[in-house]
Amino acid sequence: MMKRETIVAPATALSESGIGIIRLSGDDAVPITGKCFSKIKDMKTHTIRYGFIMDGEEAIDEVMVSLMKSPNSYTREDVVEINCHGSIMIMNRIMNLMIKNGARLAEPGEFTKKAFLNGRIDLAEAEAVMDIIRSKSEFALRTSLNQLTGKVSDVIRLLREDIIYQVAYIESALDDPEHRSLEGYQDILQEKVTDILRRMNLLIKTSENGKILKEGIYTVIVGKPNVGKSSLLNLLVGDDRAIVTDIAGTTRDILEESVKVNGVMLNIIDTAGIRATEDTIEKIGVEKAMKYALQADLIVYVIDSSVELDENDRKIRELINGRKAIVLLNKADLDTKVDEDDIQMFLESGDKNYPHVDNSVDRPAIIRTSAKENSGFDQFSQTIWDMFIDDGINREDIFITNLRHQEALRNAYDSMLLVNQSLEAKMPEDFYTIDMMSAYEYLGMITGDQIGEDLINEIFSKFCTGK
Ligand SMILES: Nc1nc2c(ncn2[C@@H]2O[C@H](COP(=O)(O)OP(=O)(O)OP(=O)(O)O)[C@@H](O)[C@H]2O)c(=O)[nH]1
Numbered sequence: 001m002m003k004r005e006t007i008v009a010p011a012t013a014l015s016e017s018g019i020g021i022i023r024l025s026g027d028d029a030v031p032i033t034g035k036c037f038s039k040i041k042d043m044k045t046h047t048i049r050y051g052f053i054m055d056g057e058e059a060i061d062e063v064m065v066s067l068m069k070s071p072n073s074y075t076r077e078d079v080v081e082i083n084c085h086g087s088i089m090i091m092n093r094i095m096n097l098m099i100k101n102g103a104r105l106a107e108p109g110e111f112t113k114k115a116f117l118n119g120r121i122d123l124a125e126a127e128a129v130m131d132i133i134r135s136k137s138e139f140a141l142r143t144s145l146n147q148l149t150g151k152v153s154d155v156i157r158l159l160r161e162d163i164i165y166q167v168a169y170i171e172s173a174l175d176d177p178e179h180r181s182l183e184g185y186q187d188i189l190q191e192k193v194t195d196i197l198r199r200m201n202l203l204i205k206t207s208e209n210g211k212i213l214k215e216g217i218y219t220v221i222v223g224k225p226n227v228g229k230s231s232l233l234n235l236l237v238g239d240d241r242a243i244v245t246d247i248a249g250t251t252r253d254i255l256e257e258s259v260k261v262n263g264v265m266l267n268i269i270d271t272a273g274i275r276a277t278e279d280t281i282e283k284i285g286v287e288k289a290m291k292y293a294l295q296a297d298l299i300v301y302v303i304d305s306s307v308e309l310d311e312n313d314r315k316i317r318e319l320i321n322g323r324k325a326i327v328l329l330n331k332a333d334l335d336t337k338v339d340e341d342d343i344q345m346f347l348e349s350g351d352k353n354y355p356h357v358d359n360s361v362d363r364p365a366i367i368r369t370s371a372k373e374n375s376g377f378d379q380f381s382q383t384i385w386d387m388f389i390d391d392g393i394n395r396e397d398i399f400i401t402n403l404r405h406q407e408a409l410r411n412a413y414d415s416m417l418l419v420n421q422s423l424e425a426k427m428p429e430d431f432y433t434i435d436m437m438s439a440y441e442y443l444g445m446i447t448g449d450q451i452g453e454d455l456i457n458e459i460f461s462k463f464c465t466g467k
C-alpha cells in the first residue's frame, strides 16, 4: 500500500485559550512526533502521556500527547494529538517543528477528507461534520447529528438499492428472455416507481421545511411611508427596536432582527417606505428596500387601511407579484378606507398588467391588523406557519438540509418522473432503465458513492483547517 502522507494542523482555533490542540495524521505521525517527544515510541494506542515538546535541547511546552493508532482513529490512520498551552506562539512553534520533522501542513478539511477516502465515513457524513461545527441552532445541530450518524445515508441507500434491483431485474430479463419474462412486469414496476417517487417527494418536502427551520424565513416588510412597518417590527421583536414617528420617511436604512413567531424563526427586515422621492438619502433607502424584497422568502406588505391606495402602491404591487406575500391592512383601529375586497381587486388587476404571474404561488393572504392595539397578529403567525411548514412534517423526520444533497435529490426525482412517463406511455423496458440509472447516480452523489474527484476537493475545501 502507498504510504499515507502525514499532515498537521491546529485542531483548535489559533487564539489565546486554556489549551490548544495540534493534530497529526498519517503513517509517520508517530516517528515525526517522536523526534520531539520521544515517549510516544512506547505509548499504547488510545492512551495519553504527559511530557515536554523538545526542540533539540530546548523545551518548547509542557504537553499531554494522545495517540490513536490506525485503524481506530478519526481518519483511520495513526493520529497524534498534542494538547499544549493555547498560545498562538507555542502552537505555531510546535507546528513548525512538526513540519521540519517531515509533516505537511493540512489543507482545510483534510482530516475529514482522509476519513472519507479511507472509507470510515461517507460523503454525507463528512459534510455533517462541517455543519455541526457551524450549526447555529438546536434544530440545525440535531439535523447534522442525524446526518453524521448515517441516518440520511441510510435512507438514500435504501432508495438506491430499490432502484438498482429493478434495473438489474430488467437487464437480466432482457439478456435471458427464455428464463425470465417481463410479462406483467410493467405493473409491478409502476407500483415500485410510485413508491420511490413518494419517498423522494417526502424527503424533498422535509428539505424545504428543513431550510426554513434551520435558517429561518427571510422576511422583508415593505409598504409606503408611515403605514406602520417599523411598528410591526417592534411589536414582533417585543422591543422598541426601530424608530417610530408620525413623520413619513422615518426609516431610511434597512434594519434586521430575528424573531421567533409560532416556533418559526423570521429573519425580518424593516425597510424605508417606498415612494417616489427626491430626497437623496431616502431614495437610496427605497432602492435598498426594493433590492431586499427581491431576495426575500416572504414579503409582508403593510398598508395603512385608513388611507386610499395610490401610485406608490402600484409600484409595490409589482414587487410582490408572483412572490410569497402577506398583505397587512394595518391601522384597523382607524376608519377604513380600503378593505379586503379592495385589496383583492387591486391585486387581481395587477395580475392582468403582468401576465407572467407565477401560478405556483398562492394569492397573498390579507389580514387586518392594528399595531397600535396589537390585534390580528395571531392570524399573521398562523398564516406564516401554513405558508411555509408542510402538514405531515414533524421535527423528528430526517431533514436534508445540505444544498448539494437537495439538488442531487431533485435531479434524482426528475429522473424517476421520466421513468414514470415512459411507463405510462408503455415504452419498451430498456428505455427507462437509463433514467433509473441516472436517478441511482444522482442519489449516489449524496453519499459520495458516485462523485468526481474535483467535486470532492471542492466540498472539503470549504471546511476549516484542522478538521
Ligand atoms: N392608529 C394607528 N397608528 C399606527 C398603527 N401602526 C402604526 N401607527 C402609527 O403610524 C405612524 C407611523 O408608524 P411607523 O411604524 O413609523 O411607520 P413606517 O411604515 O415604519 O414609516 P416609515 O419608516 O416612515 O416608512 C406612527 O405614528 C405610529 O404610531 C396602528 O395600527 N394604528
Ligand SMILES: [Mg+2]
Residues within 6 Å of the ligand: 229, 230, 231, 242, 243, 250, 251, 270, 271, 272, 273
Ligand atoms: Mg419605519
